Amino acid sequence: MSGFRTLLYKETLRFWKVSFQTVGAPVLTSVLYLMIFGHVLEGRLQPFDGVSYTGFLIPGLVMMSVLQNAFANSSSSLIQSKITGNIVFVLLPPISWFEFFSAYVVASVLRGVVVGTGVWLVSLGFASTGVAHPLWALAFVVLGAGLLATLGVIAGIWADKFDQLAAFQNFLIMPLTMLSGVFYSIHSLPPVWQKVSHLNPFFFMIDGFRFGIFGQSDASPWLSLAIVASALLALVAISLAMLRSGYKLRG
């Protein structure tokens, strides 16, 4: 497994070397959301009993950063390597498709967790929320990051140009995260939009994580867990099938 270990090390070192951009920038973005939305909406909305709006917003922002950065890591690393051609250095050695997949996904989960932790630490300056069920919280972070990292592998392999990857990010990932209840409780939505929200797997990742933090959520944590785990398994299957067939990587 040392091919896997080295690739994981390299992928981690890659984002760590540019951490200003890969960790610092997303933390700052989340803090800006927290300051602006917290300031504007604090006292006007109280989605959960006994939780301030800023308190409610924090886990949403943490999870949003985890998810977006997990996706960005695997997808951008792969497309950069493909476009510059240095992907050959990973394709020439005896690294199996499963090791390849695992290394990219684990490194991306790590980046998601690092950014999420950063957002969390900074948010302590705004409101302290405590953690009601740490295991639930951790499970949703890891599964959610894994899911987005896997989606990033799929997008990175599929896309031939930065343009296509940006489309994936702007037209799929971004709307799904923004409409997942990061900034509001879906119970505040009209019934139709509540139903639509239930089709969005991002909603369950964020809602499940909120359960871990507050012990209360819009949906049952078990339902969220089942949906997130199934979506993860489906994407892993697709991603592994692509890698095994050599799709776009080994013509």
Added chain:
Amino acid sequence: MSPSDVPAIEVRQATKRFGSLQALGGVDLEIRQGEFFALLGPNGAGKTTLISALAGLQRLSSGSIRVMGHDVVSDYRAARRALGVVPQELVFDPFFSVRELLRIQSGYFGLRRNDDWVDELLVSLDLASKADTNMRALSGGMKRRVLVAQALVHRPPVIVLDEPTAGVDVELRQTLWQFIRRLNADGHTIVLTTHYLEEAEELCTRIAMLKAGRIVALDSTAGILRRVSQRVLRVRVEAAAALPLALAGLGAELEADLIRVPFETHDQIEGLLGRVREAGLRVQEVEISRPDLEQAFIEIMQGAGA
């Protein structure tokens, strides 16, 4: 077969199609261990496709390839361990320094403590002073050397160089060939593609020529050179106003004071010189052009039809 009898590379009926384009049309090729082998052909002949299939970067449509007896698909781990490829494109990873990159590349091959060999590579390729420099800051020639080092981190018995000297200055070319020759002398099999035919002629003991996805010539370098039918006798004379009639009939040409006469066997030379003298011309200088690989290449490519 004893281990040393196993061919370094064994290609059997390799075909590769890209849609309607037949990039490889049934290539059979065996390269023995320790050979210095050239794979030549015009652009689009299928050289890079063949190398990609050999390296597992592309999958054949049909046929098989073995490296040191290991199938590149079913036994890819062993096959890739036995193979070092220097890619044609000047690719690099901009995030890392030379040493980091070579350590990482070693790790991909499962080599944890490889620093001694990495140091040796750095010295041999004249990269030691750049070991801690980021890849982005290196010149093209330096990046090319790093590519060679990366291909060699796992000491592969078979080394493939895909146009390693394209756009490379004379000094680097010399360093590179000196190093590659040493590796060959140490028993490594070397496979080379190049457009510089004089390099192939000087270095390689055996040559395969590809055209439109097929091998059109496969022979020792000497054997290939023997196929060149035409030799040329050049005679520099004192003031020739016109080409003597006796030579014009043999396909000779006159250019200023130089007469070029094609011939096939060396015993014709005396007769040809006799005709020059009989025409009243005074010979100043005589030169017989040696057949070279470039001429052979052109003749074989033309002869191979379509």
